[in-house]
Amino acid sequence: xxHYEERLEEDLGKIHQRIADMARDTSLALKNAVHALQTGDHxxxxxxxxxxxxxxxxxxxxxxxxxxxxxxxxxxxxHLRFLSSVIRANIAFERIGDYAVTIARVSEQxxxxxxxxxxRELERISNQAQTMLxxxxxxxxEQNAEMAKATMVMEREMEYDLDTVYxxxxxxxxxxxxxxxxxxxxVLSYLKRTADQAKNICEDTVFAVxxxxxxxxxYNIVFLDEDNATLGQMAEAxxxxxxxxxxxxxxxxRNPAAAIDATMERFMREHGCDLSGARPKPIDLTHxxxxxxxxxxxxxxxxxxYLPELPFHTTGVEWELxxxxxxxxxxxxxxxxxxxxxxxxxxxxxxxxTLRGKGAN
Numbered sequence: 001x002x003h004y005e006e007r008l009e010e011d012l013g014k015i016h017q018r019i020a021d022m023a024r025d026t027s028l029a030l031k032n033a034v035h036a037l038q039t040g041d042h043x044x045x046x047x048x049x050x051x052x053x054x055x056x057x058x059x060x061x062x063x064x065x066x067x068x069x070x071x072x073x074x075x076x077x078x079h080l081r082f083l084s085s086v087i088r089a090n091i092a093f094e095r096i097g098d099y100a101v102t103i104a105r106v107s108e109q110x111x112x113x114x115x116x117x118x119x120r121e122l123e124r125i126s127n128q129a130q131t132m133l134x135x136x137x138x139x140x141x142e143q144n145a146e147m148a149k150a151t152m153v154m155e156r157e158m159e160y161d162l163d164t165v166y167x168x169x170x171x172x173x174x175x176x177x178x179x180x181x182x183x184x185x186x187v188l189s190y191l192k193r194t195a196d197q198a199k200n201i202c203e204d205t206v207f208a209v210x211x212x213x214x215x216x217x218x219y220n221i222v223f224l225d226e227d228n229a230t231l232g233q234m235a236e237a238x239x240x241x242x243x244x245x246x247x248x249x250x251x252x253x254r255n256p257a258a259a260i261d262a263t264m265e266r267f268m269r270e271h272g273c274d275l276s277g278a279r280p281k282p283i284d285l286t287h288x289x290x291x292x293x294x295x296x297x298x299x300x301x302x303x304x305x306y307l308p309e310l311p312f313h314t315t316g317v318e319w320e321l322x323x324x325x326x327x328x329x330x331x332x333x334x335x336x337x338x339x340x341x342x343x344x345x346x347x348x349x350x351x352x353x354t355l356r357g358k359g360a361n
Contacts (some may be wrong), residue, residue: 029100037107045104055097228253228280231299237273256280
């Protein structure tokens with residue numbers, strides 16, 4: 001095998017591995033989203049939503065690798081067909097990740113998991129969908145055409161099953177009341193998808209003409225606690241200091257104190273964060289202001305104890321930090337502050353790297 005052939009096979013292998021990673025991550029996201037919906041696990045739902053950022057980054061990486069391969073190797077025949085299938089599969093996996101996010105967001109909105117007949121049918125259909133996805137991934141990974149053909153048949157069977165389920169549910173008088181509303185939601189959803197695709201086309205046009213790429217997203221994040229005198233102020237300051245270009249940060253409290261904690265302010269100043277102008281703030285977000293927040297982080301208790309209802313595209317995250325250091329011994333108290341500071345630092349870093357990737361700044 002020539003050096004060129006070795007390089008070609010090595011580059012193909014890297015692409016194959018990354019698309020396999022993409023398949024694994026999207027399959028797990030769908031599994032977790034469905035499980036969160038069935039069990040009412042809001043923590044798993046938020047984890048699934050945030051994890052979609054990594055899936056999106058992998059999709060873009062694979063796209064770059066595939067187009068780079070085309071430019072360098074000018075493949076033909078089987079190699080060209082494989083690259084073409086990778087590009088299309090990459091898009092399909094990314095969309096499945098989006099579907100998982102939507103399912104997870106629905107589970108966050110529900111006060112209780114689906115039960116009764118709807119719950120049973122949901123479990124049956126979701127099992128069928130996940131089985132088909134697993135087989136499709138195996139067929140693609142192994143480049144097994146016969147397995148792929150056999151798996152494709154399952155889609156028609158599932159369509160028949162769904163027709164039956166829809167028919168049974170719409171016979172229910174309660175379902176009749178919401179049938180029209182569900183239809184409107186479906187129309188709005190497809191209109192939103194159309195707008196999203198139009199935006200993508202515009203971004204592609206700008207890139208083709210000017211070479212400008214899409215700017216990295218800046219996330220709006222608010223930290224909530226009881227009095228906004230310590231924990232929320234600390235998290236906000238650390239996020240702003242460590243990741244100034246990745247987010248817009250704020251904090252608020254259920255019952256804001258008259259002033260921020262003096263000991264915490266002194267401790268943060270020693271760590272390079274000046275909070276001299278900071279003041280505790282109440283949670284008084286309008287619906288529009290809350291809808292503009294990408295992530296709401298609760299530092300004490302459930303998010304829903306502060307905000308009973310989150311907008312559909314706002315994700316709630318719960319950290320439940322340790323209490324405020326109150327010891328009398330100065331050395332022990334300083335150690336507690338350091339421990340709390342490190343805990344917040346790690347959580348802020350993990351959140352921002354989940355949202356923006358390892359290059360977050």
